[in-house]
Amino acid sequence: MEWFAAGDYTIAREILQRGVAAVFVLAFVAVLRQFPALLGSGGLLPVPRYLARLERVTRRSRVLTLFWWRYSDALLRTVGWVGLLLALSLVVGLPQAGPWWVPLVAFLLLYVLYLSIVEVGQTFYAFGWETLLLEAGFIVAFLGSDDVAPPVLVLLAARWLVFRVEFGAGLIKMRGDPAWRDLTALYYHHETQPMPGPLSWHAHHAPRWWHRVEVAGNHVTQLGIVWLLFAPQPVASIAAGVIVLTQAWLVVTGNFAWLNALTMVLAASAISDSSWRWLLPFLPEPADDGVASGANIGFGVVVAAFFVLTVVLSYWPVRNLLSQRQLMNASFNRFRLGNTYGAFGSITRRRREVVVAGTLAAEPTEDDWREYGFRGKPGEVRRRPPQVAPYHLRLDWLMWFLALGGRDEAWFVAFLRRLLEADPATLRLLRHDPFDGVAPRFVRARVYRYRYTTRAERRVSGDTWVRVSAGVLVPPVALGDLPPTP
Template sequence: MEWFAAPEYWLARQLFQRLLAVLYAVGFTAAARQFRALIGEHGMLPVPRFTARVPLGSSPSLFHLHYSDRAFAVAAWTGAALAAAVAAGAAELVPLWAAMLGWAVLWLLYLSIVNVGQTWYAFGWESLLLEAGVLAAFLGNGTVAPPFTVLWLLRWLLFRVEFGAGMIKWRGDRCWRDLTCLYYHHETQPMPGPLSWFFHHLPRPLHRVEVAANHVVQLAVPFALFLPQPGASIAAALMIATQLWLVLSGNFAWLNWLTIALALSAVDARTAGRLLPLPAAPHFAAAPLWYEVLVLALTAGVLLLSRRPAANLLSPHQAMNRSFDRLHLVNSYGAFGSVTRIRHEVVVEGTDAPLPGPDTHWQEYGFHGKPGELRRMPRQIAPYHLRLDWLLWFAAISPSYARPWFTSFAARLLVNDPDTLRLLRHNPFPDRPPTFVRARLFRYRYSSWGRLRATGEWWQREAPRDYLRPVTLRDIGHLAPRRGP
């Protein structure tokens, strides 16, 4: 079937698959390094407790069959190693069926993690990584030309990502429609990056231009993905430019880089060759019949499963980041339908005083990504994902986000739990655990240019109030991890 193959997208396939494999490696590595304190056997939300009450049919995962921290670590590090091998080009050195199997293993291992990850994995980019991984498996490798239908499914996925994000904004917070959301967003976003302070201090007319440009790229440009070339490539280039702007202005895990990978899949070699010197296109063998049948079956399945995500896009009650099937095959996406105007931060402190009083010296725990110390410049974290830091941003918005795990987190600090402390940048009690732990809620705002020059402070904070009253091990010790026989 001549129409089945699209050899002019050989470079797009390579770029998309290699970058996607890098992001899988990042996702697996983050899971391996953070899971013990979050969802491990002695974690804040243990997997065994979850699988005991949620059946396999509701959350398909290998960990329903067996769970141990060792098994999870093996699965996560195996996924990271396999993804790194694919990123290095291993999938090009094996037969087509083996390359597809490799992608299937990556998808299955990551699905198994996401479906038992609970609130720690309730992010849209988890579903996006899984959905993109399924399509990558059917995109083939260097032995056959990229299938035309899978390339269109990738554009349909990219369309849902961008247009879904645009519509949720337009239907949501009024500040998106009056172009003022970026007066606040660079300051109040979940995890500012090293340039976010500077973006926030741009002149307000430029903020309005940012929002207007965002509306164009997310609400109009996605339709151009379905135009003949070079129209689709130009649309993809505009999306890539917008995503790079977001990479510079904040930390959104791998969401922006994954969107860039999807956009690269829409750029054909003929268009790219007008701007860049490219090697000659490789020669492809005819696709085997079994492969063509599988690709057509996938295409039909995705179109069938797209009914509810498409209806969601058109609904005035559009849902953000919604998975309509347990395998995360076809999903809805979108972010920041509303923008917070004021930034609050949960500041966690401890003391070794026998009984706290008005003169007690409290020492602050430090985190890798979330704002805390006033003189510490925000760091570049993405595409890595700091799950505890992200959930603390939600916890500051509403205690309901933290109710299932925050007190357990405090209990772990009271025993200097090593798995929990590995998630932190600074533990003020390295030799002996604190006697009391508390949390306070501060209002944070960026400092001015003058204050930054005079004091070195990137942040100002004020108006603290209690978030968690001072607690001891006697109060919440039953939530502390218990190890050993």
């Protein structure tokens, strides 16, 4: 079974297993820090209410979650801690030191735990990188341990996942906004993207010819170079390196949770050990310790079954890629495997932000209002956007969609209610509570048009943003003005 083994990809396996596990660490940290306030029993969109609604419409079989057994915040935290500790063990390589089936069981358990969370996460977990993490965790589960050589078929499955991420994103751009086709998309994107980073202001003010080069380079990588992941070495390694560099540029210029980091990790599936040693000559040569070449019969059968499943599930994403009505970030089965990916099929030309403020005054004037500060999203005009990724601030992302009018607003009404109650769990999601835990009398939400300052404006004021009022989303409301929690 020499055809089965990929002895020149031991470094790739280390990066894949430990890298995907590291992303799971971030995901479960976010569960522990954010889930109870957003989706817990007293959260903005409580899971018990969601499951009861699904039960009424007989959709139990469509939602695969451990929480059908029962939901409690204590059980949720148990799931979070088990997932976190298990992911940490994989980061340091403990399961990989055992038989081939130990990391398989560990990653599949991570997959089951996180799938249970995503399935009840509602709009707060409706992001493409959630399904990307689930699918990546499922794939790397079959890479085996140090007792066996990395299987070729699993490495091919990882490359196929990278291909779908990149090629799907490339197609959705070309089929969508004309700004991608005329190379002007980045005239706007660095300013209007959901969560700008600390260098986004500088990226926005780069020359326009450079923005056109960026877009052209994106198209070449996503629609052309990505095919070379399946070419012989060293071409595949070079293609993977280009993908890593383009994804790193996205990390530098924005905050897209773990999407870019995880794509870079998965791209390592195409980089051979020989290429790594050419790039980093100080890496030691592999020891000839008699490790199996992949001829373990049981392992071979499991990997073959996995690959057959991958081929079968690929029918739906391939059909989607070929469709003129291409779906973006969609799943075709209950298990969230064999998904389709893509982002920014359309580019926002103007940035709108929802600014939430409160007051202690019984009859407030404009000077009495104090703004709440969010951890990641733009608010104060002087504040430079922070580097958040690969961590994911779910409330901040939903605030961006809210400003566009593109998501359900039920959670936002609940959010305003929690602010009026000075709910400690909700306030911990914020960077700044202007009332230090005291409940305000009123809250309001206004929409502002934001733009980056010019270089001249920034030299004078030191501000990152200029904003002007664009209307009222929610007028001043007191606790008694809001509808009761259903």
